[in-house]
Amino acid sequence: MGKDRSLGRTGLEVTRMGLGLAALGRPGYITLGRQEDLPADRSVDALQAQANAVLDAAYDAGVRVFDVARSYGRAEAFLRQWLDRRDLDPGDVVVSSKWGYTYTADWRIEADTHEVKEHSVARLRQQWALTRQQLWEYLDVYQVHSASLDSGVLDNDEVLDAMAGLKAAHGIKIGLSLTGPKQAHTLDKAVAVHRDGHRLFDTVQATWNPLEPSVGAALLEAREAGLGVIIKESLANGRLTERGRSTLSDGAALAIDRAVARHRTTVDAWAIAAALAQPWVDVVLMGAVTEAQVASNLSAQNIEWTDDDSAALSELAEDAEWYWSYRKQLPWR
Numbered sequence: 001m002g003k004d005r006s007l008g009r010t011g012l013e014v015t016r017m018g019l020g021l022a023a024l025g026r027p028g029y030i031t032l033g034r035q036e037d038l039p040a041d042r043s044v045d046a047l048q049a050q051a052n053a054v055l056d057a058a059y060d061a062g063v064r065v066f067d068v069a070r071s072y073g074r075a076e077a078f079l080r081q082w083l084d085r086r087d088l089d090p091g092d093v094v095v096s097s098k099w100g101y102t103y104t105a106d107w108r109i110e111a112d113t114h115e116v117k118e119h120s121v122a123r124l125r126q127q128w129a130l131t132r133q134q135l136w137e138y139l140d141v142y143q144v145h146s147a148s149l150d151s152g153v154l155d156n157d158e159v160l161d162a163m164a165g166l167k168a169a170h171g172i173k174i175g176l177s178l179t180g181p182k183q184a185h186t187l188d189k190a191v192a193v194h195r196d197g198h199r200l201f202d203t204v205q206a207t208w209n210p211l212e213p214s215v216g217a218a219l220l221e222a223r224e225a226g227l228g229v230i231i232k233e234s235l236a237n238g239r240l241t242e243r244g245r246s247t248l249s250d251g252a253a254l255a256i257d258r259a260v261a262r263h264r265t266t267v268d269a270w271a272i273a274a275a276l277a278q279p280w281v282d283v284v285l286m287g288a289v290t291e292a293q294v295a296s297n298l299s300a301q302n303i304e305w306t307d308d309d310s311a312a313l314s315e316l317a318e319d320a321e322w323y324w325s326y327r328k329q330l331p332w333r
């Protein structure tokens with residue numbers, strides 16, 4: 001795997017696959033199999049060791065894109081310590097982080113509130129200072145975390161001006177991540193935001209997978225407008241793995257069985273291959289928590305996507321409202 005893809009018109013060259021640390025930066029998260037896949041010891045030291053092993057496995061396999069956020073527990077610090085330990089040149093990797101959520105779980109799996117969202121200019125300034133301190137020379141893309149129409153962030157001139165200021169002053173790219181059934185509406189609105197005669201947002205990070213493809217057309221338009229397109233939750237939080245079968249309809253499970261048998265591959269590799277096959281996708285972020293998951297996820301790149309696979313996708317899409325309401329009730333484990 002080489003850095004052979006342009007991230008939209010950002011000027012950044014990226015690998016098709018990246019690694020996100022949402023699941024490795026803190027003890028609790030919402031994916032299906034944490035009890036089995038992570039060690040029972042969820043101390044800071046144990047998770048940092050796990051993060052190092054997974055980062056090493058991804059990097060050694062060629063991955064050069066890494067995504068974190070202020071709210072992923074210690075993800076920014078884990079990433080920085082790993083970058084220093086490997087003595088990597090900032091030009092060797094593409095690093096993105098996000099502002100807008102504060103981590104509030106205090107390193108507990110069972111917390112009343114795991115993260116609190118606030119898209120104010122005060123939160124932006126506070127979190128920018130922390131991220132800058134942590135990742136500074138490595139930071140390439142700074143994103144609004146889970147921008148939505150409800151959060152009002154795209155109508156907040158103070159915030160938009162401040163992000164344009166960061167871009168002008170520090171030469172970083174500005175992005176947004178999306179969430180919920182209205183990802184497409186939010187993205188359309190974001191693409192129209194301009195500052196100083198230029199589009200403000202350089203990249204978008206969105207949930208697209210065979211169960212929730214509703215943002216696809218909007219991502220295609222955004223890519224044509226020049227934004228870099230990064231895909232998250234390509235495995236629907238673990239539902240598109242062997243373990244997620246019971247969460248699928250009978251028809252969806254059958255369509256996946258057929259596709260997986262056709263390619264002699266794994267469910268996760270086929271789902272990631274589906275995202276890689278969309279011509280408007282630049283990077284697919286893995287959320288792997290073990291070295292074995294990294295290997296299985298990366299094997300997606302060996303799958304030759306066919307018309308039969310595209311036809312299977314039409315049997316898998318769920319109603320977007322239903323998909324997101326299911327996701328909302330996933331427990332933190």
Ligand SMILES: NC(=O)c1ccc[n+]([C@@H]2O[C@H](COP(=O)([O-])OP(=O)(O)OC[C@H]3O[C@@H](n4cnc5c(N)ncnc54)[C@H](OP(=O)(O)O)[C@@H]3O)[C@@H](O)[C@H]2O)c1
Binds near residue numbers: 296
């Ligand atoms: N709003 C946002 O900005 C936002 C939201 C979500 C994610 N993201 C970004 O996108 C990245 C990836 O998303 P994600 O991790 O949430 O979702 P995901 O890619 O849909 O799910 C990843 C999870 O699937 C399971 N998995 C992966 N490979 C597997 C395998 N071979 N066998 C069994 N289970 C497997 C693992 O969880 P278990 O082992 O625990 O089952 C893993 O943590 C994040 O790290 C983050 O950087 C951003």
